[in-house]
Structure formats: structure tokens, C-alpha cells
Amino acid sequence: MRVSGCPIWADVVIEVEQLSKTYQVADKSPGFVGTLNHFFRRKTHDVQAVRHVSFSIQPGEMVGFLGANGAGKTTTLKMLCGLIHPSAGRVHVTGYVPQRRQAAFLKQITLVMGQKQQLIWDLPPLDSLSVNAAVYGIGEKEARYRIHELAEMLEITEELTRPVRKLSLGQRMKAELLAALLHRPSVLFLDEPTLGLDVNAQARVRSFLAEYNRQTGATVLLTSHYMADITALCSRVLLIHQGELIHDGGLDALATSLSPFRQVRLELNRSASPEDFVGYGELEALDDRAVRLLVSRSELTEVVARLLANFDVLDLEVNDPPIDELIGSLFRKGRVV
Amino acid sequence: MGRYLLSLKRFWGTALAGQLEYQVNMLIDLLAMVGSLAGSIFVLSVFFGQGRELGGWSWEAALVVQGIYTFLDGVSSTWLRPNLGAIVTHVREGTLDFVLLKPIDSQFWVSLRIMAPAGLPEMGLGLVLIVWAASRAGASFSLGTVLVAVLMLCVGGVILYALWFVIAATSIWFVKTWNATEVLRAVLASGRFPVSAYPPALRLVFTLVLPVAFLTTVPAEVILGRAAMPMLALGLFLAVIFFVGSRAFWLFALRYYTSASS
Numbered sequence: 001m002r003v004s005g006c007p008i009w010a011d012v013v014i015e016v017e018q019l020s021k022t023y024q025v026a027d028k029s030p031g032f033v034g035t036l037n038h039f040f041r042r043k044t045h046d047v048q049a050v051r052h053v054s055f056s057i058q059p060g061e062m063v064g065f066l067g068a069n070g071a072g073k074t075t076t077l078k079m080l081c082g083l084i085h086p087s088a089g090r091v092h093v094t095g096y097v098p099q100r101r102q103a104a105f106l107k108q109i110t111l112v113m114g115q116k117q118q119l120i121w122d123l124p125p126l127d128s129l130s131v132n133a134a135v136y137g138i139g140e141k142e143a144r145y146r147i148h149e150l151a152e153m154l155e156i157t158e159e160l161t162r163p164v165r166k167l168s169l170g171q172r173m174k175a176e177l178l179a180a181l182l183h184r185p186s187v188l189f190l191d192e193p194t195l196g197l198d199v200n201a202q203a204r205v206r207s208f209l210a211e212y213n214r215q216t217g218a219t220v221l222l223t224s225h226y227m228a229d230i231t232a233l234c235s236r237v238l239l240i241h242q243g244e245l246i247h248d249g250g251l252d253a254l255a256t257s258l259s260p261f262r263q264v265r266l267e268l269n270r271s272a273s274p275e276d277f278v279g280y281g282e283l284e285a286l287d288d289r290a291v292r293l294l295v296s297r298s299e300l301t302e303v304v305a306r307l308l309a310n311f312d313v314l315d316l317e318v319n320d321p322p323i324d325e326l327i328g329s330l331f332r333k334g335r336v337v
Numbered sequence: 338m339g340r341y342l343l344s345l346k347r348f349w350g351t352a353l354a355g356q357l358e359y360q361v362n363m364l365i366d367l368l369a370m371v372g373s374l375a376g377s378i379f380v381l382s383v384f385f386g387q388g389r390e391l392g393g394w395s396w397e398a399a400l401v402v403q404g405i406y407t408f409l410d411g412v413s414s415t416w417l418r419p420n421l422g423a424i425v426t427h428v429r430e431g432t433l434d435f436v437l438l439k440p441i442d443s444q445f446w447v448s449l450r451i452m453a454p455a456g457l458p459e460m461g462l463g464l465v466l467i468v469w470a471a472s473r474a475g476a477s478f479s480l481g482t483v484l485v486a487v488l489m490l491c492v493g494g495v496i497l498y499a500l501w502f503v504i505a506a507t508s509i510w511f512v513k514t515w516n517a518t519e520v521l522r523a524v525l526a527s528g529r530f531p532v533s534a535y536p537p538a539l540r541l542v543f544t545l546v547l548p549v550a551f552l553t554t555v556p557a558e559v560i561l562g563r564a565a566m567p568m569l570a571l572g573l574f575l576a577v578i579f580f581v582g583s584r585a586f587w588l589f590a591l592r593y594y595t596s597a598s599s
Contacts, residue, residue: 023595078434081434081438082437082438083434083437083438083594084594084595085592101437101438103440103441104440106438106439106440107440109438110438111434111435111438113434116430116431116432116434116435117432118432118435120351120355122355122358122359123351123354123355123358127351127354128351130347130351131344131347131348131351132439133347134340134343134344134346134347135340135344135347135439135440135441136439136440137340137440163358
């Protein structure tokens with residue numbers, strides 16, 4: 001399989017510089033009076049959904065795009081597709097300015113949204129696929145070949161002749177993926193592609209995406225709330241928080257940039273009480289002789305030395321806090337720990 | 338061009354297949370159409386009656402206007418209402434995203450994606466009514482007249498489409514514009530009767546502001562051989578202006594499309 005577009009000499013597929021988007025949002029007080037006021041005198045305020053975001057992505061990369069709800073992920077993704085005009089900054093995708101939405105650009109990209117569907121509800125997916133084939137100018141024979149090929153990869157051949165409304169959520173998502181990939185795009189924007197799927201279906205979609213990327217060399221930018229999607233597929237992550245890009249790099253480095261702490265686990269020779277650990281950092285857990293401490297990175301060496309000197313330590317282990325917990329706490333608290 | 342024609346074929350093929358999934362609904366649509374036509378001819382016969390005249394139009398001549406109205410109503414049931422109504426849904430649910438990401442003209446897609454066959458018989462009945470009433474009114478069907486009449490019907494169709502499309506496109510800002518399209522439909526219903534049947538002030542409004550006159554009265558005048566050249570030229574001019582305007586408005590509106598958030 002081969003994807004369209006993107007010349008092989010290009011070393012950057014997506015280039016974003018100082019990208020910003022400001023929305024005008026209506027202020028409306030609750031109740032009837034609020035509604036009347038809103039109807040006659042509409043008050044709005046500006047919300048900066050994305051602020052000065054810059055990054056670039058190389059061909060074939062699979063990049064995870066993380067952030068809490070409302071952090072600015074989808075807005076950024078939609079600016080990259082050309083659906084929304086940026087308020088400021090520059091975007092280039094496969095050398096095109098997305099918001100011009102030139103046909104040659106649109107033939108190279110695709111957007112899959114876990115919450116929205118393009119398939120015709122009352123008809124089998126094959127009918128929607130025939131519409132897409134015509135719109136993208138794919139000949140009948142070629143379309144049949146591509147549908148067969150993708151359907152095999154997605155294990156969805158039989159379901160293609162059943163009305164979409166009779167398909168399960170997982171089958172529907174696979175059919176959506178097929179519809180989105182029929183024109184062999186070289187850049188895939190995936191917005192929560194596994195949303196609502198059960199664990200098995202999630203795993204299948206994930207392995208399909210990995211296989212598609214391996215076979216075609218397509219570039220993938222993926223947002224997901226499931227860390228498993230990101231850890232399975234992406235070696236690089238972009239973390240966006242309140243419209244700002246706060247991390248761009250490896251998944252391993254994410255912990256360092258997310259949390260200024262490291263986790264120290266101790267196993268002592270005798271039981272200890274919480275008071276014993278005052279001055280050694282934040283006590284996370286204490287279970288008889290097993291202790292878990294959060295210690296600031298800058299004081300780590302000194303604290304470990306003191307712990308070894310002052311306690312009868314059987315075992316000591318220093319870790320980064322688990323990435324899921326860090327992200328989870330970011331999503332929950334809306335701030336970095 | 339081939340890609341657009343093939344897309345149109347697939348659009349309408351799937352739209353038809355989708356509607357055939359619900360046979361009963363289709364039957365009800367057909368019955369509703371027959372009922373509506375019978376009702377409007379009955380109303381016309383009550384108001385006009387045989388031998389009476391309205392605004393200088395005989396019963397048969399006025400029936401030509403009714404025929405054209407029926408035809409255009411069929412056109413709007415077949416294409417305008419389902420497609421332009423869907424724009425509002427697209428904006429509200431954010432599925433306009435999928436349309437905008439296709440390498441095909443978005444106005445073409447949103448205007449012609451659906452075809453509701455229930456309006457086709459109405460178009461046929463409109464044509465039958467036009468031919469029958471025109472021959473009763475003593476019209477001659479020379480090739481030239483037929484061509485000009487078809488052209489003026491297209492002019493009427495384009496003006497109707499452009500007005501409707503612009504209102505539907507405002508949903509990009511206001512999201513719900515059902516009310517505005519209902520008002521438009523009510524005004525257009527005035528096209529059932531010859532424009533000269535209305536008071537002079539309304540006549541002016543129907544010719545220049547909301548060009549209802551060009552939807553039905555002017556094509557009827559062409560068929561009946563009483564059209565004035567300047568009116569035809571004005572109609573053609575307005576159709577071009579309205580169409581170009583609708584296109585410019587759509588492209589302008591898309592700059593403000595924010596896409597429903599997910």
C-alpha cells in the first residue's frame with residue numbers, strides 16, 4: 001500500500017508556529033430575565049483556546065496529543081485540517097496552508113472523530129464508500145481493491161453490507177476508519193478514535209493504526225483520553241494545557257516535565273511512624289515497613305543519602321510516578337502537580 | 338467535471354436508497370403531495386371561478402401561474418428543502434466538518450447531496466398543469482417560446498435557491514434558522530397568484546425586493562406570449578446577481594465557522 005501526496009524529500013509534514021485561536025463566547029445569565037437580556041443585548045467575552053503553540057512533525061511520526069477537556073486539542077487539530085481559521089500564527093501541512101482547503105491538500109489528509117460520523121445511517125457502509133470514492137475521484141476497480149484491502153486489515157468485510165444502524169459501536173468505528181482512509185491520506189488526524197469502545201475493540205483499532213502507519217509511512221496525530229492508546233502507539237507526545245504547549249518530546253520525558261517529584265520506595269527493617277519522615281519530602285503511603293515518598297528532583301541525592309544514614313533500609317527504589325497517575329491528576333485538577 | 342457528475346449520481350442514488358428503506362414514509366409523502374395539490378387547485382377555483390378575472394388574468398392563465406408554482410414547489414421538495422434544511426443540522430451537529438474536508442466544492446455538496454423523490458410527481462403535475470392551462474388559454478408552443486420559458490423557469494429556480502441558501506447559510510452564526518426559512522416559504526407562497534393581482538406597493542416588493550414575480554408570473558407571461566423583454570433581461574440579471582451573491586456569502590460565512598466542539 002502506498003499513500004498519496006507528501007514528496008519523500010520533505011522533512012517536515014506539519015509545521016506550526018506561534019499558532020493562536022481566540023473565540024468569542026456569549027455570556028448568558030440563567031433564567032428568563034437572563035435569556036431576554038441575552039436576546040436583546042448579547043454580551044460576549046474572548047476566550048483564548050490556543051496560545052502561541054509551535055511544533056513540527058516529521059513524515060511517518062505517530063504523535064500523541066494530550067490534554068484535559070477544553071485544553072485546546074480539538075481546536076488545534078481543526079486548525080491543522082483547515083476547518084477553523086487561526087487568529088494568529090502560521091500553519092503548514094504537507095506544504096499547504098490548511099484553511100485555504102485546496103483540493104490537492106484535502107486529498108492528502110483525513111480527520112476521524114470518535115464522536116461524529118460520516119457514514120450514512122440507514123445504508124450499508126459500502127454505499128457511503130461509493131460516495132467517497134466518487135468525490136475523491138477514485139475509479140471503481142481501484143476503489144473495490146482498496147476497500148477489500150482495508151476491510152481485511154480491519155476485519156470488517158462482512159459488516160460492509162449491513163446497514164450502519166445495525167452495526168455495533170466498534171464495527172461502526174472500523175467502518176468510519178475505512179471511509180476516512182479510502183483515499184490513502186498521508187496525514188491522519190485522529191480525534192478520540194477509540195472513544196466509547198470496549199477494551200478489545202480499542203486494542204484492534206490500535207493495532208490497525210500501528211499496522212497502517214508501518215505499511216504506508218503515514219503521519220499520525222492522535223488525541224485520546226485513554227493513555228493506553230498513546231503509550232501503545234506514540235513515542236512522542238505533545239501536552240497542551242490551557243491552550244499552551246507544555247511538553248513536546250518523548251513519553252518517558254513527560255514525567256520529568258509534568259512532575260518535579262520522584263517517587264522513593266523504601267523497605268525498612270523495622271516499622272516506622274509518619275512523624276519519622278518529616279523533612280524528607282511528601283509521605284505518599286506508609287504500610288508498616290513499606291514507605292512511599294515523593295521527593296523533589298533537586299533534593300533527591302541529598303534526601304536519599306539522609307534516608308540511608310538515618311534508617312535501617314533493606315531496599316530502596318527510585319521511580320518516576322506512573323504516567324497515568326500524572327496525566328490523571330492533571331485532568332482532574334486542571335493543573336500540573 | 339466527470340467527478341462532479343459521478344458524485345451527483347452517487348449522491349442521489351444513495352439518497353434514494355436511504356429513503357426506500359422506509360417505504361411507508363415514502364407513501365405518506367406521496368399522498369401528502371397529492372392532497373396539497375388538490376387543495377390549492379380547489380382554493381384557486383373558489384377565488385377565481387370560471388369566467389372571473391383577477392388582475393387582468395383569466396382562470397386558465399392564472400392556472401399557468403399555479404402550475405409553475407406547483408413545479409417550483411416540487412423542485413423545493415425534491416432538492417431545496419431537504420438539502421438546505423440539512424445545512425442547519427450539519428452546523429448544529431458539527432458534521433459540516435466532513436463536508437468541508439472533502440476535495441469537492443462545499444456549496445455543491447450541501448446544495449445537492451440529497452434528492453427526495455416525493456417532490457418529483459409534484460414537478461410532473463406542475464408541468465402537466467402548465468401545458469394544459471396554457472393550451473386552454475390559447476398559448477402557442479413555438480420552439481422559441483418553449484426555450485425562453487425553460488430559461489425563465491431556471492431563472493425562477495436559481496433565485497429561489499439563492500434566497501433559501503443564503504438564509505440557510507446564516508445558520509453558521511445563528512445555528513437555528515428554521516423560523517427564517519418558514520417566513521420565506523410563506524412569502525413565496527404568494528407566488529401562487531399572478532403578481533398583478535396584488536396592490537401596486539406589494540407588486541414592487543415582489544418584483545425588486547423579494548423577486549417572487551420572477552419565480553412564477555414572468556415565466557407564465559412568457560408561456561402565454563405576453564412577456565416584455567426588459568422584464569426577461571431583469572430576471573436574468575437578478576438570477577446571476579443572486580447566485581453570485583449566494584456563493585460569495587457562503588465563502589464569507591465559512592470564515593466564521595467554528596465547528597461544534599466535540
